[in-house]
Amino acid sequence: MASESRLYRWFNRRGWSDIVLAAPYVWLLVFFLIPFLIVVGMSVATRTPTAPPFGYGGENPLLNFEGYHRLFTDDLYIRAFVTSLVNAAVAMVLCLAIGYPMALGLTKVDTGWRNILLMLVILPFWTSFLLRVYAWMGLMGKNSWFNNLLTGGWNWLVPQDWAVTSIPMMYSNFAVVLVMVYTYLPFMILPLYANLERLDPTLDEAAMDLGTKPFGVFWDVTLPQSIPGIIAGGMLVFIPAAGELVIPTLVGDASSPMIGRVISDEFSQARDWPMASAVAVVLLVLMVGPTMLYSHYQARAVGADDPK
Amino acid sequence: MPKDAAPPPLIRVENVSKSFGTFQAVKNVSLTIDKGEIFALLGGSGCGKTTLLRMLAGFEETTGGKIFIDGQDMTGVPPWERPVHMMFQSYALFPHMTVEKNVGYGLKHEPMTAAQRQDRVREMLDLVQLTPFATRKPHQISGGQRQRVALARALARQPKLLLLDEPLAALDKKLREHTQFELMSIQERTGVTFIVVTHDQEEAMTLADRIAVMDRGEVKQIGPPGDVYEFPNSRFVAGFIGSITALEAVVEAIDGVRTRLAVPALGGPVQARSVAGLSVGQTVTVAIRPEKLAISRAPQTGDNVFEGEVKDLAYFGKDSLYRITMPSGALISVHAVNARRSAEGERVVDWYDKVWLSFDPTSAIILTA
Ligand SMILES: Nc1ncnc2c1ncn2[C@@H]1O[C@H](COP(=O)(O)OP(=O)(O)OP(=O)(O)O)[C@@H](O)[C@H]1O
Ligand SMILES: [Mg+2]
Numbered sequence: 001m002a003s004e005s006r007l008y009r010w011f012n013r014r015g016w017s018d019i020v021l022a023a024p025y026v027w028l029l030v031f032f033l034i035p036f037l038i039v040v041g042m043s044v045a046t047r048t049p050t051a052p053p054f055g056y057g058g059e060n061p062l063l064n065f066e067g068y069h070r071l072f073t074d075d076l077y078i079r080a081f082v083t084s085l086v087n088a089a090v091a092m093v094l095c096l097a098i099g100y101p102m103a104l105g106l107t108k109v110d111t112g113w114r115n116i117l118l119m120l121v122i123l124p125f126w127t128s129f130l131l132r133v134y135a136w137m138g139l140m141g142k143n144s145w146f147n148n149l150l151t152g153g154w155n156w157l158v159p160q161d162w163a164v165t166s167i168p169m170m171y172s173n174f175a176v177v178l179v180m181v182y183t184y185l186p187f188m189i190l191p192l193y194a195n196l197e198r199l200d201p202t203l204d205e206a207a208m209d210l211g212t213k214p215f216g217v218f219w220d221v222t223l224p225q226s227i228p229g230i231i232a233g234g235m236l237v238f239i240p241a242a243g244e245l246v247i248p249t250l251v252g253d254a255s256s257p258m259i260g261r262v263i264s265d266e267f268s269q270a271r272d273w274p275m276a277s278a279v280a281v282v283l284l285v286l287m288v289g290p291t292m293l294y295s296h297y298q299a300r301a302v303g304a305d306d307p308k
Numbered sequence: 309m310p311k312d313a314a315p316p317p318l319i320r321v322e323n324v325s326k327s328f329g330t331f332q333a334v335k336n337v338s339l340t341i342d343k344g345e346i347f348a349l350l351g352g353s354g355c356g357k358t359t360l361l362r363m364l365a366g367f368e369e370t371t372g373g374k375i376f377i378d379g380q381d382m383t384g385v386p387p388w389e390r391p392v393h394m395m396f397q398s399y400a401l402f403p404h405m406t407v408e409k410n411v412g413y414g415l416k417h418e419p420m421t422a423a424q425r426q427d428r429v430r431e432m433l434d435l436v437q438l439t440p441f442a443t444r445k446p447h448q449i450s451g452g453q454r455q456r457v458a459l460a461r462a463l464a465r466q467p468k469l470l471l472l473d474e475p476l477a478a479l480d481k482k483l484r485e486h487t488q489f490e491l492m493s494i495q496e497r498t499g500v501t502f503i504v505v506t507h508d509q510e511e512a513m514t515l516a517d518r519i520a521v522m523d524r525g526e527v528k529q530i531g532p533p534g535d536v537y538e539f540p541n542s543r544f545v546a547g548f549i550g551s552i553t554a555l556e557a558v559v560e561a562i563d564g565v566r567t568r569l570a571v572p573a574l575g576g577p578v579q580a581r582s583v584a585g586l587s588v589g590q591t592v593t594v595a596i597r598p599e600k601l602a603i604s605r606a607p608q609t610g611d612n613v614f615e616g617e618v619k620d621l622a623y624f625g626k627d628s629l630y631r632i633t634m635p636s637g638a639l640i641s642v643h644a645v646n647a648r649r650s651a652e653g654e655r656v657v658d659w660y661d662k663v664w665l666s667f668d669p670t671s672a673i674i675l676t677a
Binding site for chain 1: 365367386387388389392393394396398400401402403404413414417461462465
C-alpha cells in the first residue's frame with residue numbers, strides 16, 4: 001500500500017509530464033534509431049550465401065568495411081550519388097521557382113477562393129501515386145498528344161533541318177526531374193504557404209510607405225521572412241527526391257541509376273545486404289547533414305531571443 | 309492680395325469620401341492643416357479615422373474628393389511617392405532587421421552616401437534615446453522602445469507630414485503620459501506636421517493644436533481643444549469631449565445676448581448665452597459641464613439657481629463629484645474643487661443634503677444639432 005501511494009505521488013508530481021515529454025524520444029528510438037543501428041550493423045557485416053545473407057567473422061574480419069570501400073572507389077556508386085543529388089537539387093529548385101509564386105498567390109486571394117485552391121493543391125494525392133506516374137509515362141511517350149504538341153512547337157520554332165518527328169523524353173533524367181517536380185510540388189507549396197500566410201501585411205505597407213516599390217518590398221520584407229519556409233519546403237522536396245526509387249525506376253535512364261535504385265538492386269537482385277546497407281547509411285548521413293545545419297540555424301534564430 | 313496673407317495650408321482635404329461596397333466609411337470630409345501643426349483626429353471606434361489616414365498615406369483610393377499635399381494633387385500617387393510617412397498602430401517594425409536597419413530603411417531611397425546615412429540614423433536614434441539598442445532586433449526591446457523605433461523610422465526621411473495611428477494605444481498609462489510630452493517635444497524640434505489619430509480625448513487635448521471630432525465617417529467639428537470643449541457645436545461633440553449634462557429646453561424669449569429657456573427638468577427658466585439662428589418656441593438642448601456648476605448648502609436666489617438634493621457623491625481628495633436629484637427627478641452632475649479644508653465639526657455637503665446649484669449664463673450651452 002505504501003509503495004503504491006509513493007508511486008502514485010511520484011506520478012502526480014512528474015509522471016505525466018515526463019511521459020509526454022518522453023513520447024517523441026521513444027518514437028524516435030523505436031522507429032528510427034534502432035532500425036538505423038540495425039542497418040549500420042548490417043553495413044559492416046560480410047555477405048554470405050545463407051539466409052539472411054550476411055554474417056560476422058569467419059575468414060573475414062569481424063567488422064567488414066568492404067562495402068564502404070567499394071562505395072568510394074567504384075564509380076557506379078559515386079555516379080549514382082551524384083545523379084541523385086543533382087536530380088533532387090534541380091527538382092527542388094524548380095519546385096521552389098514554381099511553388100513560391102503559387103504559395104504567395106494563395107495568400108493574396110480571399111479566403112473562399114483560397115480554400116478551393118488549397119484543395120486543388122492537395123487533390124492529386126487522392127489518386128494513386130503509381131497511377132499518376134503511369135499517366136506521365138503516357139504523356140511523355142513518343143506518340144502522345146503531349147509529345148506531338150511539344151514536337152509541333154519545337155519544329156515551328158527552330159530552322160527546318162533541326163526538325164524532329166518526336167521529342168525523346170522518356171527514360172532520361174529530364175523525365176525523372178519532371179515527374180519529381182510534379183509529385184513533390186505540394187510539399188514545397190504547403191510549408192511556404194503556411195510561412196507566408198503568417199506574415200504581417202502591414203509590414204509591406206510600412207515598406208511602401210518608406211519609399212519602396214512593390215517588387216522591392218518583396219525583396220526586402222517578404223523574402224527574408226520566408227527563409228524558414230523555403231528551407232522547410234526545400235528539405236521536404238530534396239530529401240525524398242534524393243532517395244526516390246519508383247520514379248527513376250519507371251521513367252529514368254537505367255544506365256545512370258539513382259541511389260534508391262542502387263540500394264534496391266543490391267538488396268533484391270544482388271542480395272548483397274551489407275553493400276546495400278552501406279549505401280543507405282551514407283545516403284542518410286548526406287541527408288542528415290543539411291537537416292542538422294537547418295536546426296542549428298533555427299536554434300540560433302530562437303536563441304537570439306534573449307538579449308546578450 | 310493682403311500683405312500678411314497666411315501661407316497656403318500644407319494639407320488640403322476636399323470633400324473626401326470612401327466607400328467599401330455600399331458602406332460609407334468616410335463621408336465628405338474637408339479640412340486643412342497648416343505646416344508644423346499637431347492635428348488630432350478624434351472619434352469612437354469605427355468612425356473612419358484610420359481610413360482617412362490611409363487615404364492620406366495612399367493605401368486607399370478616395371472614392372470622392374481630392375487630397376492636396378503641399379499644393380500637389382495626390383490622386384493616383386502611390387504610397388512610395390508621397391512625402392508622407394506613417395507610424396502604424398502595430399508599429400510594423402521589420403522583425404528581421406536590427407533597430408538601426410529599421411530606422412535607416414527609408415534612407416536607402418535617398419541620394420546619400422553611406423556615411424551620411426549612418427549619421428542620420430545615429431541622429432534619429434539619439435533623438436529617441438535608443439542609441440544603446442541600435443543592434444537589437446525589435447523582439448529584444450520593450451513596447452515603449454519599439455514605439456520610439458517606429459517614430460524614428462518614420463521621421464528619418466524628414467517627411468512633410470507624419471501620420472500617427474493611435475501612437476500610444478499600446479503603452480501603459482504612465483508611459484503614455486510621458487510619451488505624450490516626448491512626442492510634442494520631438495515634433496517641436498523637427499518641425500514636422502503631425503496628424504495623430506486617437507480615441508482618447510485627453511490625449512487629443514494634450515497633444516493637439518487643433519482637433520477634428522469624427523462620428524460615423526463625418527467630421528463634426530474642427531477647432532483648438534479649448535474651442536471644441538467650451539463651444540461644442542452639437543450634442544455629439546459636447547458628449548464626446550468631457551462629460552456634460554444635456555437637458556431638453558424650449559426657447560421662451562430672445563433678448564440680445566441672453567436667451568431665456570424653459571427647462572422642465574430643472575423646473576424653471578434658464579438664462580443662457582444666445583446663439584445665432586434661434587427662434588422663440590424652438591426645441592433645443594441646453595448642456596452644462598459639471599465643473600461649471602456651483603454647489604452650496606446656503607439658500608441662493610437669482611437667475612439660474614435651482615434647488616435639489618444630493619443623491620450620490622464621490623470624494624477624490626482634491627475634488628468631489630456630486631449627483632443631484634432635481635424635484636423633476638432629473639439627475640445633474642456637479643464637479644467641485646475642494647478648495648477649502650473643512651474645519652473640525654463643520655459639515656460639508658453630504659448625502660441627502662438639500663443644496664442650491666447655480667451657474668453663469670455663459671456656461672449654459674445651447675445646442676441645436
Ligand atoms: N477594407 C475594408 N473593407 C470594408 N470595410 C472597412 C474596411 N476598412 C475599414 N472598414 C470599415 O470602415 C469603418 C471605419 O474603419 P476605420 O478603421 O477607419 O475605423 P477607426 O476610426 O480607425 O476605428 P478604431 O478606433 O477602432 O481603429 C469601420 O466600420 C470598418 O469596419
Ligand atoms: Mg483605427
